[in-house]
Amino acid sequence: MQPKIIVSTPLFEIIINRLCQQLIENHNRFEESVIIGLQPKGIHLANRLTKRLQQILNVSIIPSGKLDLTFYRDDFRRRDEILIPNATEINVVLENKRVILVDDVLYTGRSVRAGMDALLAFGRPKDVELLVLIDRRFSRHLPIQANYIGKMVDTIVSEKVKVEWKEKEGEDRIILYSKSDK
Amino acid sequence: MAENLSVKHLLGIKHLTLDDIQLIFKTADHFKEVINRPIKKIPSLRDITIVNLFFENSTRTRISFELAERRLSADIINFSASQSSVSKGETLIDTVKNILAMKVDMVVMRHPNPGAAVFLSKHINASIVNAGDGAHEHPTQALLDAYTIREKYGDVKGKKIAIIGDVLHSRVALSNIFCLNKLGAEVTVCGPATLIPQYIQELGVKVNHNLKETLNWCDVAMLLRIQLERQGVNFIPSLREYAMTFGVNLDTLNKIERPITIMHPGPINRGVELSSDAADSKHSLILTQVENGVAIRMAIIYLLAGNITISNFS
The missing domain is CATH 3.40.50.1370 (Aspartate/ornithine carbamoyltransferase)
Incomplete structure (x- = not known):
């Protein structure tokens, strides 16, 4: 199967703007809320969202952080290679805050489960929501759903969804390809 | 950088490659962040049991290993030679084999004889971490x-x-x-x-x-x-x-x-x-x-434990 571009600019930008507006609807000016990007791939989305929110709300800081979930994964010792972590940077107090976990693709739900466990090591948030750019529905292994969704995609196991970023790959787009293409 | 250690045990620095050392340092960076969190414990090693075998006195190393193991959620057993059957004449291999028969996955050992850890690694299957062997290595x-x-x-x-x-x-x-x-x-x-x-x-x-x-x-x-x-x-x-x-x-x-x-x-x-x-x-x-001792030991145990196969689920 040829790789298929499912989202590119300007739709990509429209989706980001819509997600920001939905966040503002629920979190006002983010006085009590924190955006936490899940390492490694949720970070680009979290950065893009905070930057856009700063412009829309005209504020200098949207509280945010990076969370690595490696040590909380359920597949340690179940893979051939060892799980190497990424950096965690949370310099805001999460106790009693409203946390929005951000990831690029929601697939089996296992990463988000690990992310929620990892998050609780930093205190007890008031509530936790989930924002994803792509929801690969019908492929969940755990009962986890997102509160904010960029786009829903129907996929089969042999397919893979990749989000590319202007900052990293040079262009904003979302590509669907089968694992054998790689 | 390597994604895995080249060794199954940590017997001495002599056996490590430069890549191994860099991997341990990089992993320790993350554990240093973990041990400065409000909740310092992570669940990675909750199905691993580690025995700390100390045939020689130690305060710092032993506490440091114990903290590292606990922060990784491993189950631990502490053993000191003075209170054990070693004083009745049991050999090192017998002592360790008996402990391993109780389903222990990893051995941290300090021993007064140089080469004790290398010797042990030739006779048992579990991963060994040398916590000091005589005047040889630490x-x-x-x-x-x-x-x-x-x-x-x-x-x-x-x-x-x-x-x-x-x-x-x-x-x-x-x-x-x-x-x-x-x-x-x-x-x-x-x-x-x-x-x-x-x-x-x-x-x-x-x-x-x-x-x-x-x-x-x-x-x-x-x-x-x-x-x-x-x-x-x-x-x-x-x-x-x-x-x-x-x-x-x-x-x-x-x-x-x-x-x-x-x-x-x-x-x-x-x-x-x-x-x-x-x-x-x-x-x-x-x-x-x-302080860094705990992070380094967490990194070593984490990386070695990643290679321990899961036998009971298959």
């Missing part, structure tokens, strides 16, 4: 020392490191020489001729018997404890004379024109190799070494 100490230098200076490569004191009896010295050489540091050993092994230059280090010269040369001075318990004959005329010729105090340090860092693996004989005012001065990284 790999976790060397790794945490190099990690502390890397943290302070950004890199170990090209740094001038002096190892001062009882090099002859010191496993810390030997492991550090291997480790610092692999990382590209320049190493000089310093001490009375009786406490510097002959032919130590063969390991790629320089020897200098003059403390003042050595201190003026180095970026980091690692002081070693005079190991009174390991000395059958007298290698030095008296502790007082040693303290006068090779002891470091704040006055000596203040006279050095370039910045210098002091490290010590502990326990310190205060007033012998290092005076109290120097040990507690701004030059000293001794307590940072202790």
Whole structure:
């Protein structure tokens, strides 16, 4: 199967703007809320969202952080290679805050489960929501759903969804390809 | 960088590659962040059981290993030779095999005989971490020392490191020489001729018997404890004379024109190799070494445990 571009600019930008507006609807000016990007791939989305929110709300800081979930994964010792972590940077107090976990693709739900466990090591948030750019529905292994969704995609196991970023790959787009293409 | 260690056990620095050491450091960076969180425990090793076998006394190393294991959520058993069947004459292999029969996955061992960890690794299946074997190696100490230098200076490569004191009896010295050489540091050993092994230059280090010269040369001075318990004959005329010729105090340090860092693996004989005012001065990284020890040991145990296969689920 040829790789298929499912989202590119300007739709990509429209989706980001819509997600920001939905966040503002629920979190006002983010006085009590924190955006936490899940390492490694949720970070680009979290950065893009905070930057856009700063412009829309005209504020200098949207509280945010990076969370690595490696040590909380359920597949340690179940893979051939060892799980190497990424950096965690949370310099805001999460106790009693409203946390929005951000990831690029929601697939089996296992990463988000690990992310929620990892998050609780930093205190007890008031509530936790989930924002994803792509929801690969019908492929969940755990009962986890997102509160904010960029786009829903129907996929089969042999397919893979990749989000590319202007900052990293040079262009904003979302590509669907089968694992054998790689 | 490698994604996995090249070894199944941590028996000595001698057996590690440069990639292994870099991987351990990179992983330890993350654990250092973990141990500074409000909740310092992570669940990675909750299905792993580790036995701490200590055939020799230890405070720091043992507590450090125990904390590292607990923070990774491993189950642990502590064993000290003095309260066990070893005093009834049980052999090392028998002791360990009996413990492993109770489904233990990893062994952390300190033993007075050099080579004990290597010997054990040839007879059992579990992963072994050498926590010191006689005057041979103490790999976790060397790794945490190099990690502390890397943290302070950004890199170990090209740094001038002096190892001062009882090099002859010191496993810390030997492991550090291997480790610092692999990382590209320049190493000089310093001490009375009786406490510097002959032919130590063969390991790629320089020897200098003059403390003042050595201190003026180095970026980091690692002081070693005079190991009174390991000395059958007298290698030095008296502790007082040693303290006068090779002891470091704040006055000596203040006279050095370039910045210098002091490290010590502990326990310190205060007033012998290092005076109290120097040990507690701004030059000293001794307590940072202790803090980093937990992160380094967590990294080693985490990386070794990643290779333990799951037998009970299949």
